[in-house]
Amino acid sequence: MNVLWVSLLIVFTAGVLALAAQKKFVLMKTASVLFLTTGCLSGLLFSSLALWWAETPSYSFTAMKYIDLSFKIDSFSAFFLVIIFAISLISALYSYHYMNEPEKRIAVSVHYFFYSILVISMVLVVMANTMITFMLSWELMSLSSFFLVIHDHTLPENRKAGYLYFIFSHIGAMFIFAAFGVALSYTGSFGFEGFKELPDSVKLVIFILAFIGFGSKAGVFPFHVWLPHAHPAAPSHVSALMSGVMIKIGVYGIVRTYTLLECQGEAVGMIVLIAGAVTGVLGVVYALGQHDMKRFLAYSSVENIGIILIGLGTGMIGIQSGDQTMAMLGFTGGLFHVLNHSIFKPLLFFGAGMVLHQTGTRLMDKLGGLLKSMKITGTAFLVGSLAISGLPPFNGFASEFLIYLGAFTGAHTGHTPFVAGMIAILSLGIIGGLALACFTKVFGVVFQGEPRSSAAKEPHEHGATMLFSMTALAVLCTVIGVFPGLFVTIAVKALSSFSFAYERIPLEPFLQITGDISRTATVFIGFILIVGLVREILYIGKPIGKMGTWGCGFTRPTVKMQYSGSSFAGSIMEFFRPVAPLVEEHTPLQGRFPSNTAYHSRFEDIAERHTMTLIVRPVLWIFDRLRWIQHGEIHLYIGYIFLAIVVLLFFI
Numbered sequence: 001m002n003v004l005w006v007s008l009l010i011v012f013t014a015g016v017l018a019l020a021a022q023k024k025f026v027l028m029k030t031a032s033v034l035f036l037t038t039g040c041l042s043g044l045l046f047s048s049l050a051l052w053w054a055e056t057p058s059y060s061f062t063a064m065k066y067i068d069l070s071f072k073i074d075s076f077s078a079f080f081l082v083i084i085f086a087i088s089l090i091s092a093l094y095s096y097h098y099m100n101e102p103e104k105r106i107a108v109s110v111h112y113f114f115y116s117i118l119v120i121s122m123v124l125v126v127m128a129n130t131m132i133t134f135m136l137s138w139e140l141m142s143l144s145s146f147f148l149v150i151h152d153h154t155l156p157e158n159r160k161a162g163y164l165y166f167i168f169s170h171i172g173a174m175f176i177f178a179a180f181g182v183a184l185s186y187t188g189s190f191g192f193e194g195f196k197e198l199p200d201s202v203k204l205v206i207f208i209l210a211f212i213g214f215g216s217k218a219g220v221f222p223f224h225v226w227l228p229h230a231h232p233a234a235p236s237h238v239s240a241l242m243s244g245v246m247i248k249i250g251v252y253g254i255v256r257t258y259t260l261l262e263c264q265g266e267a268v269g270m271i272v273l274i275a276g277a278v279t280g281v282l283g284v285v286y287a288l289g290q291h292d293m294k295r296f297l298a299y300s301s302v303e304n305i306g307i308i309l310i311g312l313g314t315g316m317i318g319i320q321s322g323d324q325t326m327a328m329l330g331f332t333g334g335l336f337h338v339l340n341h342s343i344f345k346p347l348l349f350f351g352a353g354m355v356l357h358q359t360g361t362r363l364m365d366k367l368g369g370l371l372k373s374m375k376i377t378g379t380a381f382l383v384g385s386l387a388i389s390g391l392p393p394f395n396g397f398a399s400e401f402l403i404y405l406g407a408f409t410g411a412h413t414g415h416t417p418f419v420a421g422m423i424a425i426l427s428l429g430i431i432g433g434l435a436l437a438c439f440t441k442v443f444g445v446v447f448q449g450e451p452r453s454s455a456a457k458e459p460h461e462h463g464a465t466m467l468f469s470m471t472a473l474a475v476l477c478t479v480i481g482v483f484p485g486l487f488v489t490i491a492v493k494a495l496s497s498f499s500f501a502y503e504r505i506p507l508e509p510f511l512q513i514t515g516d517i518s519r520t521a522t523v524f525i526g527f528i529l530i531v532g533l534v535r536e537i538l539y540i541g542k543p544i545g546k547m548g549t550w551g552c553g554f555t556r557p558t559v560k561m562q563y564s565g566s567s568f569a570g571s572i573m574e575f576f577r578p579v580a581p582l583v584e585e586h587t588p589l590q591g592r593f594p595s596n597t598a599y600h601s602r603f604e605d606i607a608e609r610h611t612m613t614l615i616v617r618p619v620l621w622i623f624d625r626l627r628w629i630q631h632g633e634i635h636l637y638i639g640y641i642f643l644a645i646v647v648l649l650f651f652i
Contacts, residue, residue: 010039015116022109040089047081079494097463161229172216179209218250222607231298236353240346273313277427280306289603329406337399351381358459385439393521395480
């Protein structure tokens with residue numbers, strides 16, 4: 001375990017060097033990225049080996065003579081450590097050319113410092129072995145990511161996004177505190193060992209509190225409101241790290257709490273499954289209605305958290321019904337999708353970052369035709385789009401296929417598993433169809449057709465580390481999709497630290513399933529390559545003419561005749577109008593010779609709308625009425641403290 005602490009020390013050194021060398025921009029950036037990638041690579045190698053260890057190493061020490069900090073690595077922790085270190089490494093590498101702003105060298109140096117703190121804190125969270133250790137690491141993760149979100153703090157909308165994220169992070173932390181507080185009142189210990197001895201009714205209360213707290217970080221509906229604000233505000237590689245890794249720490253917390261409590265009954269599984277279905281369907285619906293690329297990808301993350309929860313909920317129902325195959329398929333598919341989403345979602349954010357870097361805009365309807373001049377970015381984004389849509393032969397298909405198998409297995413077991421299986425199958429079908437429409441829209445509007453504005457006319461992709469990062473992830477999406485066997489085994493191994501009858505589950509059926517996927521994907525790719533080769537041979541020596549896109553009968557088509565994002569999604573969004581109301585803003589035409597007018601439309605998130613109406617505005621109104629308390633008189637402030645102490649003495 002000493003190797004791991006050395007890796008974290010190297011990562012921390014990267015942050016310290018960034019602050020120390022901020023006056024020399026190139027040196028600062030080079031040293032920071034070099035130390036970050038070195039530390040993450042070392043940690044990745046260590047965690048990859050730790051995943052297969054039979055023993056469970058632990059480490060503990062006392063801080064400030066009173067606080068006992070304890071850490072432990074089991075196979076489940078090691079699985080998440082692999083993801084944390086791998087994506088942190090590739091995101092740090094991408095940042096080298098993305099953060100090319102010498103005029104903002106202080107902000108960039110601070111950014112790298114908090115980036116290193118975020119990586120370290122995520123590692124500590126998944127290794128925490130006591131309540132105190134967990135909450136300290138969790139708060140460190142929330143604070144460091146907050147400062148990364150407000151990197152460009154000069155923009156009011158970015159500050160608003162940061163504050164919103166800060167509020168939701170700490171509301172979630174309060175629920176986790178409450179869950180731990182209830183457990184502590186029964187066990188009398190800050191350790192997790194006594195959770196399984198609690199009464200069943202108390203276990204259910206603790207799980208619900210923890211699910212809300214961790215769900216707020218993961219982006220579970222309706223606690224997802226911060227995501228579509230924070231991701232557009234943060235730099236693209238930070239969005240990739242937060243979406244690809246940090247929100248999965250919420251998933252880690254949900255699964256870890258479930259396994260520590262060893263909940264009985266099917267209520268917990270149904271809660272997770274239904275929450276996943278609602279989150280997945282509404283996440284993809286709201287994604288379809290977006291015009292901003294990064295906001296679109298943020299809602300897509302909500303959708304994929306829903307898919308993960310569907311898999312986990314299916315597994316929980318399988319455990320309670322005694323169907324070990326359903327349980328293993330559900331949990332394996334859910335964890336495998338955690339791994340896959342951590343690969344294709346950073347890839348998509350990297351692509352969006354390159355587009356923003358070269359065009360200066362994230363608005364889809366101001367782009368178009370980018371594939372002609374940004375071939376690597378466009379191809380990589382296409383691979384990520386196919387993978388996240390769950391299409392073969394890419395990695396998203398393999399994980400969703402396992403969840404489908406688990407749901408179909410449950411449909412033959414009994415009443416509750418049948419209901420759960422049907423919920424999972426129907427919701428996955430809806431999510432898959434809408435996801436395909438979503439990414440058809442974004443790829444078609446952004447990368448195909450003709451440029452819709454001057455910003456999209458002459459973009460050129462450059463930045464070797466940015467292009468390499470996208471290419472590496474695109475290749476990985478394909479490799480996992482074609483050869484999923486090893487990676488499914490990794491997800492299965494992550495479950496070996498839990499009492500899921502892991503030893504009694506034969507791996508042969510899983511290997512047979514993944515082998516069939518591999519053979520089918522190989523044949524499919526081989527067929528595509530052969531067709532392409534035959535085409536090239538047939539066109540040897542023949543002139544190839546180039547013409548504009550078919551103009552639908554118009555002799556001089558313009559870009560205004562192309563589909564916009566709104567027109568493409570309009571008919572689908574009309575069906576979902578009850579959960580995604582349309583808001584239109586335009587100046588009415590007046591007079592015989594009206595002046596120019598403007599039209600803007602957006603689909604509202606009902607969770608955000610009702611949060612503002614029912615919670616935020618009433619709270620702000622109350623606080624406005626209490627402003628007289630804050631008057632600047634130090635003597636009265638001391639009186640407040642004295643009064644609070646006197647009141648508390650009555651309860652102690």
